[in-house]
Amino acid sequence: MHVRRKLVAGNWKMNGTRAALGEIAAIAAAARETAGVDVALCPPFTLIPLAAPRAGGVAIGGQDCHQSPSGAHTGNVSAAMLVEAGAKLVIVGHSERRADQHEEDSLVRAKAEAALAAGLQTIVCVGEVEEERIAGSHVDKVLYQLEHSLPELAREAELVVAYEPVWAIGTGRTATPADAAEMHAAIRAALVARFGDAGERIRILYGGSCNGANAAELFKVDQVDGGLVGGASLTAAQFVPIIEAAARS
Ligand code: PGA
Numbered sequence: 001m002h003v004r005r006k007l008v009a010g011n012w013k014m015n016g017t018r019a020a021l022g023e024i025a026a027i028a029a030a031a032r033e034t035a036g037v038d039v040a041l042c043p044p045f046t047l048i049p050l051a052a053p054r055a056g057g058v059a060i061g062g063q064d065c066h067q068s069p070s071g072a073h074t075g076n077v078s079a080a081m082l083v084e085a086g087a088k089l090v091i092v093g094h095s096e097r098r099a100d101q102h103e104e105d106s107l108v109r110a111k112a113e114a115a116l117a118a119g120l121q122t123i124v125c126v127g128e129v130e131e132e133r134i135a136g137s138h139v140d141k142v143l144y145q146l147e148h149s150l151p152e153l154a155r156e157a158e159l160v161v162a163y164e165p166v167w168a169i170g171t172g173r174t175a176t177p178a179d180a181a182e183m184h185a186a187i188r189a190a191l192v193a194r195f196g197d198a199g200e201r202i203r204i205l206y207g208g209s210c211n212g213a214n215a216a217e218l219f220k221v222d223q224v225d226g227g228l229v230g231g232a233s234l235t236a237a238q239f240v241p242i243i244e245a246a247a248r249s
Pocket of ligand 1: 168169170207209210229230231
């Protein structure tokens, strides 16, 4: 039986200016008091170099990176640039990028490879849309995304999977514990089938309307190793109870 330390990662999306740096300091202060859980925060690119020195033990990360180290890619940021800015991790394949920027599994995989090569912990997101869940194809969809989005394993400690049902993101609806248990068990089985024992050590986060009221219940589910949190990570008041729930679970 593998004991995986819980990870709670905040995804600020396109929210946060300098005025929000106080929240990061408050989250860092609370995280210092909470043992036994890893905490990360992914603010917009512009805040990374400002947030990193204030974050203490909270790892600061990016929300995306380009798959190339440099070049003529207007508006993009490379993994090495994130590292230089102070990032320790990056999210790739978020459903908003898959939808808004038409990112496909092969691109997500290339980004994950670039991120790992640069030394970033890499959170690869997968998740079904509502029609797929209604049709009963949600597990097949997520396992397909997983197979094609994950890189060959560099070091399992640096790879994290986030299961985020698209219909639960920003909607206030969450997967039930039974839904999460079904999907996380299927993801774990796929990771072990592909990576052997190393697949047991990859953390699988749940994401989608995770908040202080539902986190404890979700984090108790077998194979749920923490959360990827959007809206409820924007303030210390909302995010700290989620960190505490992870520490207790
Ligand atoms: P949410 O977002 O917590 O606001 O639903 C989660 C995510 O998109 O990572």
